[in-house]
Amino acid sequence: MVFFTVMGYLFVASVSLLCLFCVDKWVRRWLYSSSELILGPSALPVIGCAYHFFGDPSNVLRAIIRTIDSYQDIVKLWLGYRLLYVLKKPEYIEKVITNPNALNKDFFYEPLVSVLGDGLVTLGGAKWRRHRKLINPSFNQKILDNFVELFNERANHLVKILEETVGERNVPLYDIIGACVVDLSCQTAMGVNMSIGNVEKRVGEVLEKLNELSTERSLKLWNHIEVIWLLSGKKAQFNYYIKRLRSIVNEVIQKKMQDEDLKELRRDESVIANDGYDSKRRAFLDILLTQTDLNEKEIRDEVNTFLVAATRTTTNTLTAIFTVLGIYQDVQRKVYQEIVDVVGVEGEIRPEHLQRLEYTERVIKETLRVFPAVGMFSRYVAEDIDLGNNVKIEKGASAAVPVVYMHRCDKFWTDAMKFNPDRFLPGTSSRHPYTYLPFSQGPRNCIGGRYVTMLMKVVVALAIRPLKVFSEYKSIEEISLKLGILVRMTDGPKVWFQRRVS
Numbered sequence: 001m002v003f004f005t006v007m008g009y010l011f012v013a014s015v016s017l018l019c020l021f022c023v024d025k026w027v028r029r030w031l032y033s034s035s036e037l038i039l040g041p042s043a044l045p046v047i048g049c050a051y052h053f054f055g056d057p058s059n060v061l062r063a064i065i066r067t068i069d070s071y072q073d074i075v076k077l078w079l080g081y082r083l084l085y086v087l088k089k090p091e092y093i094e095k096v097i098t099n100p101n102a103l104n105k106d107f108f109y110e111p112l113v114s115v116l117g118d119g120l121v122t123l124g125g126a127k128w129r130r131h132r133k134l135i136n137p138s139f140n141q142k143i144l145d146n147f148v149e150l151f152n153e154r155a156n157h158l159v160k161i162l163e164e165t166v167g168e169r170n171v172p173l174y175d176i177i178g179a180c181v182v183d184l185s186c187q188t189a190m191g192v193n194m195s196i197g198n199v200e201k202r203v204g205e206v207l208e209k210l211n212e213l214s215t216e217r218s219l220k221l222w223n224h225i226e227v228i229w230l231l232s233g234k235k236a237q238f239n240y241y242i243k244r245l246r247s248i249v250n251e252v253i254q255k256k257m258q259d260e261d262l263k264e265l266r267r268d269e270s271v272i273a274n275d276g277y278d279s280k281r282r283a284f285l286d287i288l289l290t291q292t293d294l295n296e297k298e299i300r301d302e303v304n305t306f307l308v309a310a311t312r313t314t315t316n317t318l319t320a321i322f323t324v325l326g327i328y329q330d331v332q333r334k335v336y337q338e339i340v341d342v343v344g345v346e347g348e349i350r351p352e353h354l355q356r357l358e359y360t361e362r363v364i365k366e367t368l369r370v371f372p373a374v375g376m377f378s379r380y381v382a383e384d385i386d387l388g389n390n391v392k393i394e395k396g397a398s399a400a401v402p403v404v405y406m407h408r409c410d411k412f413w414t415d416a417m418k419f420n421p422d423r424f425l426p427g428t429s430s431r432h433p434y435t436y437l438p439f440s441q442g443p444r445n446c447i448g449g450r451y452v453t454m455l456m457k458v459v460v461a462l463a464i465r466p467l468k469v470f471s472e473y474k475s476i477e478e479i480s481l482k483l484g485i486l487v488r489m490t491d492g493p494k495v496w497f498q499r500r501v502s
């Protein structure tokens, strides 16, 4: 009896799926017919090409790169009923990500919305434009220069922790740097001192878990089925960590609301009415909380977004920088020499030093090339986009930029897997600017790009002056990467520190 009931349900489910499939084929027939002109891996009904990318996250990344590599400038992927074009030609990438009809994010960002809320990363349309315009001034150079003192203070704190690891192998750098970066982001972008209550550790743990669970959901197709996600217990875990993240965000906002400077700013109507830059507006959170036209949820979602967007990306990149310095001792020697030449053997790093740390900046750029924290991003195409050469992306499709592929492709970079900071010497390359996209490009580029480059320079300079870093890896080719919401090393960083003897 039970057998016949189950078979009955299965039959009804299969027929419903088939009907949905046929209706979709008819309703979006223009998408199906025009996409036939572009090549891509074979797609099965219902699941599309997803079966090419099953496995653990490091295999998935390898499979994606292999697949993309075997096609020409644009690759068609059917993911379930969704159509995604992967762009490999920098000219195509430029046309799409600067196009006003491709400014909104696509289905890949759905799991992210539950983590970030409706903040700058996930918002689209007029709302995104309004928030971006509002937040942009808080990342101007004058404000960033004011942060350098705090960068020094917190980086010195990090150096002390790293000094305590001397003698240990396999230092847990992701955790140590992660805590320092959360602390720094709260103090600078948010203008809140959160070092009490262990916030850094709590945020680190929560973000790690959310990243793991979001990756599980995005990459394993069966987890998209709500009932499977629920029964596996993962949905409950996901909701638990989201709740914890929300409570940390509330703590940050509460703490900020007690800030006397902020209370003064909120009382001062002239400052609120003034659109221009005011020196009292130190942090982006000051601006958000003095805006009368943002409601409580909008503010909470932006704080959430910044806490997530600013921290894991920076942690992964700084960890990668220390790892490459550990592998390439000659590069580390040059970084050390530059710091001593520009800043001296001791003393703080000031804003004017930062511009002169040119080699260190090239090392950061080259690290972001081989280890881009954001391995891929994508957009929803709201109107047809003509890419030239008879190639068109139809409205309703998505377009993805495979950053990690572009950055490691021999077609664009001589000896792509060789770590060579001098590729970024001015005037040495004629490559298309859209082959290098660690912070994306165009109107939806990373708002924190300049901020984080300054921060990373201070951290690297202050750590490399008293300490030498070493790595078990012999080359970057040995380091396997895994794909999640962000890209990170599968088992790295395998580094340790020694005190520098002058």
Ligand code: HEM
Pocket (backbone or CB within 6 Å): 120, 121, 122, 132, 189, 305, 306, 309, 310, 311, 313, 314, 317, 372, 373, 374, 377, 378, 437, 438, 439, 440, 443, 444, 445, 446, 447, 448, 449, 451, 452
């Ligand atoms: C090394 C560190 C970082 C990297 C590699 C990075 C990379 C990126 C990339 C590639 C995007 C575009 C994502 C997309 O289109 O989906 C982005 C967007 C964004 N990033 Fe970053 N980011 C970093 C640090 C930061 C920091 C420190 C902040 C804040 C202080 C930040 C805030 C944002 C925001 C708000 C957006 C969305 C911008 C918009 O759509 O208007 N990021 N980032």
